[in-house]
Amino acid sequence: MARTQGSHSGITGPRVRDAALKLFAQHGYAAVSMRQIAREVGVQAGALYNYTPDKQSLLFDLMQTHMTELLAACADMPDGGPPIEALENFTSLHLRFHSERPEEVFIAYMELRNLTPENFTKIEALRRSYEDGLETILRSGVSSGDFEVSDPKIATMAVIAMLTGVNTWFREGGRLSLEEVEQIYWDMVRKAVGA
Amino acid sequence: MARTQGSHSGITGPRVRDAALKLFAQHGYAAVSMRQIAREVGVQAGALYNYTPDKQSLLFDLMQTHMTELLAACADMPDGGPPIEALENFTSLHLRFHSERPEEVFIAYMELRNLTPENFTKIEALRRSYEDGLETILRSGVSSGDFEVSDPKIATMAVIAMLTGVNTWFREGGRLSLEEVEQIYWDMVRKAVGA
DNA sequence: GTTTTAAACGAACGTGTGTTCAGATAATTG
DNA sequence: CAATTATCTGAACACACGTTCGTTTAAAAC
Structure with missing residues (x-):
């Protein structure tokens, strides 16, 4: 019944x-x-x-959970190694994490303008925190002489945009495996920062 | 009155x-x-x-006009030169064209899913045509030995994503001028393709 | 086996949706 | 000046929206 x-x-x-x-x-x-x-x-x-409580909370919760999990995954990364390893780890983590959650990623990027101002501020802070993680890696690589980057802030945005773009076309079971994609992108990222 | x-x-x-x-x-x-x-x-x-005739046409016309103008601007580019010059021209054109039309660009990327299937097909075709332009440049650079790119299709997507990402943060009158941004991005694109 | 309680129904509220159209208005034409 | 035409109004259509709430149901607790 x-x-x-x-x-x-x-x-x-x-x-x-x-x-x-x-x-x-x-x-x-x-x-x-x-x-x-x-x-x-x-x-x-x-x-x-x-x-x-309402439709807006449904959206906000999805985005907040996603960003929080992303930052948690970042925090779990081994750190202390050389900048080039940190950057490779970041690249790998970004591609893996995002490819596992295409829907969350899509929402996190497309629905920012549908958040109330207060909710937007919170999500924006989480996102900036993620970007700061990469920027720190790039700056440390510049300091150590491993990277050749004229503007670490811009390079941060460029790398993240490039990596996130994968979600617009990558599908599991397509021409390339995630591992192959990781290899190709790591190659481009590494070259782009002059390492 | x-x-x-x-x-x-x-x-x-x-x-x-x-x-x-x-x-x-x-x-x-x-x-x-x-x-x-x-x-x-x-x-x-x-x-x-x-x-x-209706709301949908309003959206479609905006997107179609934008993509058509973009392709027209591409067609006006001087071609026949070496791949590295073609790539530099493409990079410059993309950044200039997109920075001049932030609203059109935003719509063209965010509202694809609000097109009717027929309209989506048409816009998708225009977009692929734009991507093909870059892919052709990359392949010719690989052939001539100027570029070092393992997968031109992926590299195409990566470069376009990287360049389009500029629109998420660039504002006229900000810390960097468009010319400086162009310089920084051309540097990264060039390195990324191994030129 | 009875009482309590969490969960879902289903109707209703006021407001907004895209779109149509007869009628009013003002610029243009002859 | 009179007739025409392009343009806009304002009301209406049928339906959908997010949200609330009294009622009903069935599982849980005693």
């Missing part, structure tokens, strides 16, 4: 999250209605409000 | 375009209503339909 009401023992919450993630990534935050999300979950629209 | 009705001798058309461009870039296609566009123009919503 199909149980259409009553307790679902806490499985609906994650399903709401997943549905929002999928639909926001596919159609964009503004184009997705709460009723669409509810339909995807298999529930009426009103039931969503047991799991989120 | 404020003239609120009657002919405006064909000045409203461009104003509708401009308003749509500005608002789509600022808030996103799905989040902007025809009434908002009308208010920006200083007209009632119904009057917009003297200038566009």
Whole structure:
């Protein structure tokens, strides 16, 4: 018998999250209605409000979780080694982490303008923190003489843009494996910073 | 006396375009209503339909015009020179052209998923044509031995992503002039392709 | 087996959506 | 000056929006 009401023992919450993630990534935050999300979950629209105070929080939570996990992964990286190793680690981590979460990445880059000003400020801070990690690596490489970079801030933006661009075309099972892509990009990044 | 009705001798058309461009870039296609566009123009919503058959065409026309102008600018480039000059010209053109049209660029990258399938196909074709231009340069440089690129297709995507990323932070009157940015990026592009 | 409680329904609220169109207005034409 | 035409208004259409809430359901607790 199909149980259409009553307790679902806490499985609906994650399903709401997943549905929002999928639909926001596919159609964009503004184009997705709460009723669409509810339909995807298999529930009426009103039931969503047991799991989120509003639509905006749904978006913000997705982005905040993503950025926090990204920073956590960064923090887990071995540090203290030579700058060139740090840069290789960063490149590898970025490509792996982002290729595993195409939907989160898409949302994190496309839906910034749909955040309320307060939420935008918080996400922006997390993003800047990520960029600072790379900039620190580049500056240390310049100091040590390993890198040849005229403007570390610009180089940071350039490298991140280049790496993030992979998500626009890379698909698992395509012409190249992730390992091959990593190799090719590391080669270009290394050359670009003069190492 | 404020003239609120009657002919405006064909000045409203461009104003509708401009308003749509500005608002789509600022808030996103799905989040902007025809009434908002009308208010920006200083007209009632119904009057917009003297200038566009529907909202979708407004978006498509903006993107198509942008891509067509980009390709026209590419076609005007001097060709026949050595690959390294062609690549420098491409880099310079991309940065200049895109920095002059931040709103069009933003829309062209963010609103692809809000195009109808037929319109998407057309814009996609224009974009691929642009990418092919760069790929051709890279391949000729590989053939001539000027470039060291293991996968020209990937390198094409990487370079375009890197260059387009400039639009996320570059602002006229900021720390760096466009000429300085051009210099820095050309340096990185050149190194990245091993030239 | 009864009571409690978490979870979902389903209707409703007020507002906004893209688009159409008959009627009003003012510039243009003859 | 009169007739025409391009342009815009303002109301209307049917539907969708995010969100709230009284009610119903079924699992959990005792």
